Amino acid sequence: MRLLLIEDHQELAAWMVKSLRTDGFDLDHVLDGETALTMLQEQPYGLILLDLSLPGIDGLEVLRLARARGVGAPILILTARTEVADRIKGLDLGADDYIAKPFDLGELSARIKAQLRRTHGGQPVTRFGDLAFDSVERIFLLRDEPLMLSRREHAVLEALFIRAGRVVTRESLLGRVFSLDDEVNPEAIELYVSRVRKKLRDGRTTITAVRGIGYLLESNHGGD
Amino acid sequence: MAATERRHSLRRRLLWRLTIPLVAVGIFTAFTSYRTALSEANQAHDRTLLASARAIAERLDYRNDRLVVDVPYVALDTFQVDIRGRIFYRVRDPAGRFVSGDRDLPPMPKDVPRSDHYPALVHFYNTDYLGTPLRVAALWQPVANARDGGIALVEVGETLEMRDDMAMRLLATTLWQQALLIAASLALIALAVHVALRPLKNIEATLRARDTASLDPIDVPELPREIHPLLASLNSYLDSLRGMVSRQSQFLDDASHQLRTALALVRTQADHAVRTYQAKPEWREIRDAIDRTIRLTNQLLALARTDAKSPHSAQGAALQRLDLTALCRAVSAEWYLAARDRQLDFGLSASDQMHAYVNGDESMLREMLANVLDNAVQYSPAGGRVEVTVMAGATTHRVLVDDSGPGIAPAMRTKAFERFARLGGSRSPGSGLGLAIVRQICEAHGGRVLLEDGPDGRGLRVRIELPAASAPGRVSGSLPDSR
Numbered sequence: 001m002r003l004l005l006i007e008d009h010q011e012l013a014a015w016m017v018k019s020l021r022t023d024g025f026d027l028d029h030v031l032d033g034e035t036a037l038t039m040l041q042e043q044p045y046g047l048i049l050l051d052l053s054l055p056g057i058d059g060l061e062v063l064r065l066a067r068a069r070g071v072g073a074p075i076l077i078l079t080a081r082t083e084v085a086d087r088i089k090g091l092d093l094g095a096d097d098y099i100a101k102p103f104d105l106g107e108l109s110a111r112i113k114a115q116l117r118r119t120h121g122g123q124p125v126t127r128f129g130d131l132a133f134d135s136v137e138r139i140f141l142l143r144d145e146p147l148m149l150s151r152r153e154h155a156v157l158e159a160l161f162i163r164a165g166r167v168v169t170r171e172s173l174l175g176r177v178f179s180l181d182d183e184v185n186p187e188a189i190e191l192y193v194s195r196v197r198k199k200l201r202d203g204r205t206t207i208t209a210v211r212g213i214g215y216l217l218e219s220n221h222g223g224d
Numbered sequence: 225m226a227a228t229e230r231r232h233s234l235r236r237r238l239l240w241r242l243t244i245p246l247v248a249v250g251i252f253t254a255f256t257s258y259r260t261a262l263s264e265a266n267q268a269h270d271r272t273l274l275a276s277a278r279a280i281a282e283r284l285d286y287r288n289d290r291l292v293v294d295v296p297y298v299a300l301d302t303f304q305v306d307i308r309g310r311i312f313y314r315v316r317d318p319a320g321r322f323v324s325g326d327r328d329l330p331p332m333p334k335d336v337p338r339s340d341h342y343p344a345l346v347h348f349y350n351t352d353y354l355g356t357p358l359r360v361a362a363l364w365q366p367v368a369n370a371r372d373g374g375i376a377l378v379e380v381g382e383t384l385e386m387r388d389d390m391a392m393r394l395l396a397t398t399l400w401q402q403a404l405l406i407a408a409s410l411a412l413i414a415l416a417v418h419v420a421l422r423p424l425k426n427i428e429a430t431l432r433a434r435d436t437a438s439l440d441p442i443d444v445p446e447l448p449r450e451i452h453p454l455l456a457s458l459n460s461y462l463d464s465l466r467g468m469v470s471r472q473s474q475f476l477d478d479a480s481h482q483l484r485t486a487l488a489l490v491r492t493q494a495d496h497a498v499r500t501y502q503a504k505p506e507w508r509e510i511r512d513a514i515d516r517t518i519r520l521t522n523q524l525l526a527l528a529r530t531d532a533k534s535p536h537s538a539q540g541a542a543l544q545r546l547d548l549t550a551l552c553r554a555v556s557a558e559w560y561l562a563a564r565d566r567q568l569d570f571g572l573s574a575s576d577q578m579h580a581y582v583n584g585d586e587s588m589l590r591e592m593l594a595n596v597l598d599n600a601v602q603y604s605p606a607g608g609r610v611e612v613t614v615m616a617g618a619t620t621h622r623v624l625v626d627d628s629g630p631g632i633a634p635a636m637r638t639k640a641f642e643r644f645a646r647l648g649g650s651r652s653p654g655s656g657l658g659l660a661i662v663r664q665i666c667e668a669h670g671g672r673v674l675l676e677d678g679p680d681g682r683g684l685r686v687r688i689e690l691p692a693a694s695a696p697g698r699v700s701g702s703l704p705d706s707r
Binding site: 022 | 477480481482483484485487488489490491492493495496499500518547550553554556557558560561570571572573574612
């Protein structure tokens with residue numbers, strides 16, 4: 001799948017393209033919003049990296065128009081502005097994540113992967129360590145063997161899988177696993193996590209509990 | 225407090241300036257009207273005295289060539305309405321011989337002027353008789369018989385008790401009336417001053433109700449013409465200040481955008497170089513140096529932004545209701561991997577039963593917590609411990625961040641909050657802005673931050689206290705809760 005980078009700073013864009021290609025991403029780069037919108041009509045992209053300060057059509061407007069024209073790909077906002085208002089507006093307009101400049105390429109790469117895992121990036125199977133998710137069958141595979149999970153266990157693992165390599169707080173785990181009208185007991189999360197952990201057995205992919213904070217899905221042999 | 229007491233009050237000044245002349249005029253008119261009334265009263269008394277003298281004079285008669293007088297009781301009684309007064313009289317014939325009455329009444333002084341008020345030849349004067357002051361009317365009455373003629377002298381004196389009584393009564397009445405008049409005028413003046421100064425009160429109330437940090441124009445309805453220019457110039461001042469603040473904030477936005485974009489480029493280039501030439505440690509060092517520059521830039525921008533923003537946040541517009549526990553967890557989650565890289569025992573403890581809601585700006589509070597955690601992780605030695613504790617309270621929520629670093633000596637703790645503070649010389653890895661940012665953000669949220677000894681006397685405890693947000697109509701109680 002291809003990514004589209006919309007960034008008006010030519011030099012920065014060139015280096016980003018160079019680095020992200022090294023990471024195995026295939027991407028096109030455009031300098032302004034109008035070209036970007038045309039490109040989005042012509043071919044489907046797996047993910048869009050959008051700078052907010054663009055000449056002509058502003059980044060937030062590009063975002064709004066893209067969503068209005070039915071672009072469903074995850075959109076990751078890149079910006080040198082840190083105003084929380086911009087961020088909230090961006091997320092309201094349908095952006096999926098937000099990364100502030102200057103960023104770490106490893107971090108950017110991880111965020112892109114997380115978004116692709118979440119939306120499967122057009123791929124039927126996404127992987128993290130020895131764990132994989134089959135988006136067609138909607139099942140997890142551990143070393144290519146289907147993993148039998150209850151509905152709640154599946155939700156817990158999915159929430160951790162999407163943000164693999166980062167600590168997921170109890171609050172966001174609760175929000176993803178239980179809907180508002182469930183009778184939620186915060187301790188229940190611990191129960192589901194321990195069940196999932198057991199099912200992952202002694203694989204390369206483990207769930208680390210972070211005391212009082214949340215959980216982290218990580219791959220013990222590095223690299224995801 | 226002392227300064228405001230020294231400041232004069234317009235109301236008090238107006239009241240004094242109106243009251244003092246009013247009282248002075250009141251006293252003067254009281255005095256003159258008393259004087260006038262007294263002289264009128266004296267004339268009336270004198271007239272009665274004269275009437276008595278005339279009544280006696282009409283009774284003068286010659287009998288056997290001797291002047292005699294038959295003084296009727298009524299003559300003396302006419303004006304002896306008051307038992308307090310006593311009447312004396314004496315009649316002398318033209319030759320000056322005593323005819324009747326009180327023989328030893330003192331003689332009329334030489335220089336008594338003739339009274340012009342009456343056609344008759346009469347003198348009024350004051351004298352002393354038997355130790356009592358006396359008012360005397362001396363009437364020259366022509367008398368005649370066949371052989372003889374001349375002018376007899378009829379003197380009638382009266383003691384002054386009655387006049388004194390009357391004077392006292394007049395004085396009392398005058399004073400009473402004047403006092404009443406002054407009191408009524410003062411009440412009206414006070415009322416008028418109060419009404420006239422009401423617009424100032426309105427301005428005061430408007431200013432008091434308004435947020436101190438607001439730069440919006442001040443609008444007070446029904447403003448008198450005299451005060452309007454004052455408010456107009458205040459508003460034009462606010463207007464130019466608003467322009468200045470917005471230009472400054474625009475500059476900050478532009479500068480931060482330019483700086484961050486430039487840094488993003490170098491950072492990306494260095495990152496690429498590190499990946500490409502992994503064997504060369506120089507690239508790693510360059511990238512680390514760039515990271516420190518990025519951190520410093522972000523901190524400086526955060527400081528400038530809180531400076532520019534703190535008046536804003538007080539206004540409540542940019543504030544959201546946030547759960548401090550969730551926020552601490554989210555920020556701690558981001559620091560966990562860095563802490564684990566340094567082999568730190570890193571954790572958070574909070575009561576899940578109580579939410580710790582605050583009103584705050586999320587990005588500012590995140591920046592605050594990130595700075596505290598950054599310090600805690602940086603200063604704790606490998607194998608150490610960093611513990612975040614969130615304690616929800618009724619009015620204040622507390623966040624404690626304990627580390628096992630070298631701590632800060634009590635004497636240095638105040639200095640630690642200063643910008644670019646360097647405490648431990650070259651030991652400190654930071655820019656010296658972290659705690660300054662923490663304090664600034666904390667104070668912008670109406671809270672405070674303290675540095676203390678760590679829990680077992682080692683390390684540093686950063687204690688952050690933020691005011692609790694009030695419950696939003698107890699909505700949370702109606703939601704399906706955990707139990």
